[in-house]
Amino acid sequence: MPLCNPSELPNFLPPFGILLGLDYGQKRIGVAISDPARILATPLVQLEREKWGATWAALEKIINERAVVGLVIGLPLNLEGESTPMVQAARTFARNILNARDLPVCMWDERFSTAVVTREMINVLDSSRAKRAEKVDAAAASYMLQGMLDYLKNIK
Numbered sequence: 035m036p037l038c039n040p041s042e043l044p045n046f047l048p049p050f051g052i053l054l055g056l057d058y059g060q061k062r063i064g065v066a067i068s069d070p071a072r073i074l075a076t077p078l079v080q081l082e083r084e085k086w087g088a089t090w091a092a093l094e095k096i097i098n099e100r101a102v103v104g105l106v107i108g109l110p111l112n113l114e115g116e117s118t119p120m121v122q123a124a125r126t127f128a129r130n131i132l133n134a135r136d137l138p139v140c141m142w143d144e145r146f147s148t149a150v151v152t153r154e155m156i157n158v159l160d161s162s163r164a165k166r167a168e169k170v171d172a173a174a175a176s177y178m179l180q181g182m183l184d185y186l187k188n189i190k
Contacts (some may be wrong), residue, residue: 065081
């Protein structure tokens with residue numbers, strides 16, 4: 035299965051099924067999940083980044099338990115939309131997943147996702163720094179995945 039563009043993703047997906055959103059960060063991977071109709075994204079968990087084998091085992095468990103049909107991985111472009119070292123790391127992560135499992139994978143621009151979620155946690159929830167750290171990556175993955183779900187609704 036190739037690493038596809040967002041506009042190509044529907045060609046590789048069944049009509050219904052769960053998508054997993056991954057916000058690949060320097061320390062953690064935020065994980066979010068869609069409903070089978072792909073309307074709503076929900077934060078699921080934060081995984082500590084470990085060596086590939088341990089990281090993949092945790093992701094594969096989620097993929098199998100939730101019957102995931104496709105993955106959306108955040109593409110951490112800089113403010114000007116250019117590549118960064120984290121973009122290369124996220125692409126390598128995506129290729130590793132494709133080598134381990136034949137699932138549709140696409141990358142989605144995730145600029146500002148962590149910043150927006152953090153601001154909401156501060157302003158709306160009045161969440162402490164420690165509480166935010168426990169949840170921000172999964173929430174950012176959910177925000178990013180919701181953007182992709184909204185995009186998919188509009189291209190049909």
